[in-house]
Amino acid sequence: MAEQTAKRPVSVPLMADLAARGESPEILFWVGCAGAFDDRYKRVTRAFVRILEHVGVSYAVLGMEESCTGDPAKRAGNEFLFQMQAMTNIATLNGYGIKKVVTACPHCFNTIKNEYPALGGEFEVIHHSTFLQQLINEGKVTAKGGESFKGRRITFHDSCYLGRANNIYEAPREVLEVLDADLLEMKRCKTNGLCCGAGGAQMWKDAEPGKKEVNIERTEEALATLDGDADVLLNLQGVESTAPVLPAGSNRGGSVIAVACPFCMTMMADGVKNKERESDVQVFDLAELIASAEGLNA
Amino acid sequence: MHFSFQNLLFLLVAVAGFGLFAWQARKIRANILVGRDRDMSGHVNERLWKTLLVAFGQQKMFKRLTPAFLHLIVYVGFIVINVEVIEIMVDGLFGTHRFLQFLGPLYSALTGTNELLGALVVLAVVAFWWRRNASVVRRFTGPELRAWPKLDANIILYVEVVLMVALFTMNAADLKLHQLEGKDLPGAFPVSSLLTGLFPDNLTALAVLERVGWWAHIVGILLFLNYLPSSKHFHIIMAFPNVFYSRLVPQGQFSNVDSITHEVKAMMDPSYAVPAPATNPDGSALAPTPFGAKDVDDLAWTNLLSAYSCTECGRCTSVCPANLTGKLLSPRKIIMDTRDRVEEKYNSPLIFHPSLYGAEAKHNPQEQLDKENHTLLRGYVTPEELWACTTCNACVEACPVNINPLESIIEMRRFLVLEESAAPNSLNVMFSNIENNGAPWAFSPSDRFNWADDLFVTEKTPVTA
Numbered sequence: 001m002a003e004q005t006a007k008r009p010v011s012v013p014l015m016a017d018l019a020a021r022g023e024s025p026e027i028l029f030w031v032g033c034a035g036a037f038d039d040r041y042k043r044v045t046r047a048f049v050r051i052l053e054h055v056g057v058s059y060a061v062l063g064m065e066e067s068c069t070g071d072p073a074k075r076a077g078n079e080f081l082f083q084m085q086a087m088t089n090i091a092t093l094n095g096y097g098i099k100k101v102v103t104a105c106p107h108c109f110n111t112i113k114n115e116y117p118a119l120g121g122e123f124e125v126i127h128h129s130t131f132l133q134q135l136i137n138e139g140k141v142t143a144k145g146g147e148s149f150k151g152r153r154i155t156f157h158d159s160c161y162l163g164r165a166n167n168i169y170e171a172p173r174e175v176l177e178v179l180d181a182d183l184l185e186m187k188r189c190k191t192n193g194l195c196c197g198a199g200g201a202q203m204w205k206d207a208e209p210g211k212k213e214v215n216i217e218r219t220e221e222a223l224a225t226l227d228g229d230a231d232v233l234l235n236l237q238g239v240e241s242t243a244p245v246l247p248a249g250s251n252r253g254g255s256v257i258a259v260a261c262p263f264c265m266t267m268m269a270d271g272v273k274n275k276e277r278e279s280d281v282q283v284f285d286l287a288e289l290i291a292s293a294e295g296l297n298a
Numbered sequence: 299m300h301f302s303f304q305n306l307l308f309l310l311v312a313v314a315g316f317g318l319f320a321w322q323a324r325k326i327r328a329n330i331l332v333g334r335d336r337d338m339s340g341h342v343n344e345r346l347w348k349t350l351l352v353a354f355g356q357q358k359m360f361k362r363l364t365p366a367f368l369h370l371i372v373y374v375g376f377i378v379i380n381v382e383v384i385e386i387m388v389d390g391l392f393g394t395h396r397f398l399q400f401l402g403p404l405y406s407a408l409t410g411t412n413e414l415l416g417a418l419v420v421l422a423v424v425a426f427w428w429r430r431n432a433s434v435v436r437r438f439t440g441p442e443l444r445a446w447p448k449l450d451a452n453i454i455l456y457v458e459v460v461l462m463v464a465l466f467t468m469n470a471a472d473l474k475l476h477q478l479e480g481k482d483l484p485g486a487f488p489v490s491s492l493l494t495g496l497f498p499d500n501l502t503a504l505a506v507l508e509r510v511g512w513w514a515h516i517v518g519i520l521l522f523l524n525y526l527p528s529s530k531h532f533h534i535i536m537a538f539p540n541v542f543y544s545r546l547v548p549q550g551q552f553s554n555v556d557s558i559t560h561e562v563k564a565m566m567d568p569s570y571a572v573p574a575p576a577t578n579p580d581g582s583a584l585a586p587t588p589f590g591a592k593d594v595d596d597l598a599w600t601n602l603l604s605a606y607s608c609t610e611c612g613r614c615t616s617v618c619p620a621n622l623t624g625k626l627l628s629p630r631k632i633i634m635d636t637r638d639r640v641e642e643k644y645n646s647p648l649i650f651h652p653s654l655y656g657a658e659a660k661h662n663p664q665e666q667l668d669k670e671n672h673t674l675l676r677g678y679v680t681p682e683e684l685w686a687c688t689t690c691n692a693c694v695e696a697c698p699v700n701i702n703p704l705e706s707i708i709e710m711r712r713f714l715v716l717e718e719s720a721a722p723n724s725l726n727v728m729f730s731n732i733e734n735n736g737a738p739w740a741f742s743p744s745d746r747f748n749w750a751d752d753l754f755v756t757e758k759t760p761v762t763a
Binding site: 046076213 | 565620724744745750
């Protein structure tokens with residue numbers, strides 16, 4: 001049967017509008033500050049919304065009513081500011097009777113899931129890696145019909161606030177498995193994963209004096225994993241390649257460092273840039289990979 | 299049974315050994331209890347299960363196989379050989395000889411296992427010594443491993459060898475004595491039977507050697523017991539309560555400060571009634587406690603318990619992203635500093651108290667002069683160390699006895715921010731951005747929904763001809 005491709009404009013539903021109509025969505029998509037303001041990570045937010053639209057789940061966002069969860073303030077020791085933020089957000093969420101929150105940011109996820117309950121905010125909180133895994137398991141997402149990742153190398157960088165902080169290691173890996181790519185594990189992965197260097201409010205300050213930046217250490221590990229041994233490296237440079245590697249500079253070729261956190265995204269992308277490997281290694285969020293494999297970005 | 303002067307002497311030695319240990323243990327208990335109260339009741343089954351897995355079962359040791367295997371030998375040796383200590387105690391008090399021999403074949407199994415483990419312990423200790431002193435294991439270096447911690451680590455290894463030598467001297471001499479007298483010695487001695495050739499054929503000399511081995515073994519154990527409170531080796535006891543009282547919540551969940559919760563609630567809702575502050579039993583007001591931690595008594599008692607459970611293995615520091623990239627932060631140092639400071643400020647239960655230790659612990663001579671500032675924060679741990687932490691929980695995950703250095707780091711950050719407004723300037727900018735814009739960056743809140751502009755989704759629809 002022939003198919004036709006059409007671009008459908010999306011008007012992202014606002015919680016306030018739904019409430020005014022007396023409707024309540026199945027999930028509230030918590031966008032987070034990076035998802036709303038960081039130019040690179042806005043693309044992840046948009047990719048995730050495309051997936052939500054594609055599977056037809058009923059969702060809404062808070063829009064301008066959303067505010068920082070307080071995570072960076074809390075990790076930096078500013079408990080007062082954290083609790084101000086937390087209680088304001090809890091009042092907003094409870095005001096709309098929200099039951100289920102989905103977010104792409106592990107820091108928002110951890111804070112709302114673990115630290116809001118003691119302050120009066122009890123929600124079912126799901127990270128987008130788990131949510132995508134569920135969509136795949138339910139057959140709503142097949143990762144077919146779009147970009148093929150077959151034969152390409154992908155390594156997943158564990159976010160501390162998803163992994164060690166909340167024991168979510170398998171969901172992002174199961175999401176990546178659907179891509180039919182070559183998944184490679186870094187030596188330091190899962191419980192032993194190395195931080196990207198941005199957690200604990202490091203994102204907003206210069207690092208203390210040292211020998212190296214943490215993100216460089218981690219990027220070097222990711223690149224070494226993707227490059228593999230000398231033979232593998234040759235493959236990546238296009239000699240006797242078993243993988244369909246496209247010419248340098250093409251944004252459809254090369255290997256991928258997959259992330260599931262906006263701060264990891266910034267740190268790993270900066271690392272790849274620092275190592276001058278942007279031509280053959282890209283950093284993508286899970287949602288972007290799935291949206292493009294599903295053909296939603298075309 | 300030959301009750302004699304020797305038994306009386308043993309009674310005195312045992313009472314002195316255990317009494318001295320009890321006296322030291324009381325002081326350490328008092329040190330731990332200077333920490334802030336934290337309710338750790340409940341979840342007993344979950345805690346026992348965790349203790350069984352992590353402490354008894356050595357679960358987290360097996361993240362690194364070679365040291366885990368070596369450690370397992372010494373650990374199982376310690377437990378099994380302690381059964382023999384029970385026998386030594388009974389023999390010593392009542393003048394019996396090899397009191398447990400009534401166990402028959404089980405006694406042979408016990409003594410045989412003991413001997414094999416004893417030999418393996420000697421081999422493991424040699425390997426440990428080599429790893430620590432001759433090979434380059436990065437986590438056995440570092441500025442916090444000053445003279446005393448290094449000496450301490452080696453003393454433990456030497457004592458373990460001495461104890462094993464005493465055990466084999468006792469067994470081999472006893473075995474040869476029985477052989478020469480044409481009698482059977484109950485038990486199995488697979489290692490000592492190989493050593494009898496080294497021993498004299500003189501019955502008196504053998505009897506003396508057997509006694510020397512016996513006394514050296516038990517006196518050595520009692521001395522070692524009393525060395526523990528001065529040493530990182532105290533972990534062989536403290537690991538168990540520390541794992542039992544370790545956190546059960548997800549590692550990402552940080553504590554909420556309750557006093558701040560009341561303040562914030564009162565700010566947001568003027569009708570909110572802040573509960574009356576706790577008072578002393580006589581009704582007088584409690585001394586106000588600061589936000590966060592400046593000194594050891596501002597930490598929770600569980601953090602101080604942890605300081606006594608640390609065996610300074612450095613697994614935390616070896617996985618710390620800040621430390622790996624050359625920053626000052628070392629989670630192990632924070633834990634070691636906590637123990638040093640609590641013993642400086644409160645009880646020093648040390649019998650073996652090397653004087654150089656106290657002098658070395660004071661890192662910064664400038665601040666040593668300032669008694670006010672000579673606290674855990676600044677006197678031992680510098681803000682530079684604290685600000686290097688990414689709160690990634692790698693140290694927490696790595697610790698084989700579930701110590702949580704991150705809790706102490708966050709408590710000290712809270713003191714710096716809430717009591718001293720001493721955050722790095724860039725973080726103060728982040729705080730004011732959150733306050734003013736609801737985001738850590740300086741973006742206008744009115745732009746928060748701009749990401750949704752001009753959004754399309756590509757859809758495939760079947761075309762019917």
